[in-house]
Amino acid sequence: xxxxxxxxxxxxxxxxxxxxxxxxxxxxxxxxxxxxxxxxxxxxxxxxxxxxxxxxxxxxxxxxxxxxxxxxxxxxxxxxxxxxxxxxxxxxxxxxxxxxxxxxxxx
Amino acid sequence: xxxxxxxxxxxxxxxxxxxxxxxxxxxxxxxxxxxxxxxxxxxxxxxxxxxxxxxxxxxxxxxxxxxxxxxxxxxxxxxxxxxxxxxxxxxxxxxxxxxxxxxxxxxxxxxxxxxxxxx
Numbered sequence: 001x002x003x004x005x006x007x008x009x010x011x012x013x014x015x016x017x018x019x020x021x022x023x024x025x026x027x028x029x030x031x032x033x034x035x036x037x038x039x040x041x042x043x044x045x046x047x048x049x050x051x052x053x054x055x056x057x058x059x060x061x062x063x064x065x066x067x068x069x070x071x072x073x074x075x076x077x078x079x080x081x082x083x084x085x086x087x088x089x090x091x092x093x094x095x096x097x098x099x100x101x102x103x104x105x106x107x
Numbered sequence: 108x109x110x111x112x113x114x115x116x117x118x119x120x121x122x123x124x125x126x127x128x129x130x131x132x133x134x135x136x137x138x139x140x141x142x143x144x145x146x147x148x149x150x151x152x153x154x155x156x157x158x159x160x161x162x163x164x165x166x167x168x169x170x171x172x173x174x175x176x177x178x179x180x181x182x183x184x185x186x187x188x189x190x191x192x193x194x195x196x197x198x199x200x201x202x203x204x205x206x207x208x209x210x211x212x213x214x215x216x217x218x219x220x221x222x223x224x225x226x
Contacts, residue, residue: 034212043202043216044152055214087152091211095168098152
C-alpha cells in the first residue's frame, strides 16, 4: 500500500509571493498524481491531474511537476482566495491514497 | 456541468446503519463512475468505494469491505451508500465524487454530508 506524505504541514506565505508544496509517495506512482484545494466548509476541488495537467477552469498560477515519488505544486503570486488546504492523491496503484495535506496560510 | 448533491447524514448510534444518497446531474448518469470519499479527523481523506457505469460493478476499500454497499437507481440519477455496524471512527464528512471513466481521480465533488457516530 502506497503512503503519501506532504510537506510542510503548514506554509505561511505573504500575498503576492510564491508557494511551493511538496508531496512524496512511498513508491513510484509514475505521473499518476492529482492535487486538490479545499477551503473551510467546502469540498475539495481538483486542480491538477497526471502530475502537471491543470483541470478545467484552473488558472495558470497553479502548476504541478514531478514524477515517480517526488511531486511539487507551485502557486505563483498568491491571492487571498488561494489560502487553503492542499492535498495530493496517487492513483497509480490500488488502493488510491491521499496525502495528509498542506495548509497555506497568510504570513 | 456535473453536479452532485449528497443527503442522509446525521447522528447515529454506534452499531447502527446509515444510507446516504447522492443525486448526480449534468452527465449521462447510466454510464457514470461515482465514488464515495470520506474525510475523518483520524484518517483525513479516504476513498471508501465506487460504482462503475452501466454494469454497476462495485469496488470497496479493505477497511470498510463487508460493512459497505453501494448501489444506484438510473431512473433517479441517484447513487446510494449503505453502511452497517457503524463505529465511532466512521464519523466524518462523506462526499460523493465523479470520476471520468477509467480514471481514478475526482473531477467533481458534492458538498458533503456529515455523519456523526455516537457511543
